[in-house]
Amino acid sequence: MTFTCFVGIDISKLTIDAVLYVSATEPSFHQQFENRPSGFQKLLTWINQRQSSAGVLFCLEHTGIYALPLCCFFNQRKLNYSLQSALHVKRSMGLQRAKNDKADAYMLARFAYLYRDEIKLSELPSQALLKIQHLLAYRQRLVKSKVALQIAAQELAAFTDNQFSSTIVKDSQKHITQLSASIILIDKQLQTIIAEDQQVHQVYQLATSVTGIGLQTAAYLLVHTNCFSGFDNWRKLACFAGTAPFEYTSGSSIHGRSKLSKIGNMKLKALLSNGANAAIQSPNEFSTYYNRKIAEGKPKLVALNGVRNKLLSRVIAVVQRGTPYIRNQTDYLQVAS
Structure with missing residues (x-):
């Protein structure tokens, strides 16, 4: 869909600041509204006075429960909006000297305009x-x-x-x-x-069929992947969870070790660590992999991180395949036959 107007919204507990942005050559407009349904309706009225609401894209930050009423409002009226990470927006927009609600709303609107071809629309979870x-x-x-x-x-x-x-x-x-x-x-x-919920329960059963995935880990994965619809493959999910290694090199002078990024969901990463530790306690493919890496001289944390990524890959595979995890070769032969 082609968007012609971009509205950045900075959300606080009591108010929302909106900036309407069309292009770099046209003036932007700012207005503040109450963070309540009556204020949301006034926001639409204000936008319709200047632009057609058909091609509008709303861009707002993840602010937890404060953003939920506005997201529900957009969802009910089938309006296009995108929830963005505050860190992603901040690091994408260069130097920002001012810090206030109006400046943040302008930055969100400009972010949506600059990345209009790449930005992903958000959907309210069930x-x-x-x-x-x-x-x-x-x-x-x-x-x-x-x-x-x-x-x-x-x-x-x-x-x-x-x-x-x-x-x-x-x-x-x-x-x-x-x-x-x-x-x-x-x-x-x-x-x-x-x-x-039938769909959630079916996906939950598939996820927990994987060795090392319990109630807490499966529940966190369900929430943060929107029932596994938010990630195309396990590598993107590993990047989100902070378990994907990245190289550290530059030219001919810097050749550092590949290491994990600190940008990730730390709670999900901790749950995956618990699951990996549990998975390697019994004879299975995860303990075999872990012991092989230790025998090769890999540090224990590196081997354990490999198990974490294997857990994610197996969970994504069983959900996309629609069949439970096959724990051993005997089960595999029975399914194949």
Whole structure:
């Protein structure tokens, strides 16, 4: 689709700043609206006074829950919009001296104009995926609180007299028990929500058939890949997760080792590490690969990262193929026959 008008939107808790941008030779327009449905309707009215809404592309940053109402509004009216990473936009637009809502909205509009041939349109995830996303975020906060209480109580008991720490340790234990029960409840709710949606449940069953992929890893993959529709192949997913190695060379003077980029989803990367560690504990293709790399003299972390990438490749393969993961040669021969 050919876009003739680009609207960059900077979203905050109470307001949204919009900049209408057509080209570098034409003036841009700025207006602020409330971050609520009535403000969104005023935004469309403001745009229609200047341009036809048929060829408009809206560009906005990922701002979590603050952007969700606007995305729902665009989705209901079938308007074209693109959610972009703030880091991607910032590093693509050169030097920026000003920092305010209007400047950020202008930068987003200009980004959409410059990359209009490459930019990907966004789609609102299904209700099931949105519920899973919020539950995962809540679970992560619960785990963080639980770990903080556990460490504080252990350190207090180890370095202070019992008469000073006993009350705090006992009270902390009560909260830890309650948080543990809440985490278990969240896991049950995740399984219930996944089971209620046929498509999500089918993809979940395929993903968890791979050795080392459990509830948490599969749920995070479902959310961040939009039920595996956001990535064409496992290499792009590995790049997103931060497990893809990149070379470090320049001319004839710099010949560094290939290494992982720090730009990636750290939570997903950690979950894949847990899955890789679990996968190599039993005899299978992952442990065989890991042991072979160790025998070749590769560092353990390099070998483990290879297992992480193998997990991603197997998950993508089973989802695209539509059949469960084949764990051993006997199963493969049975399926082939």
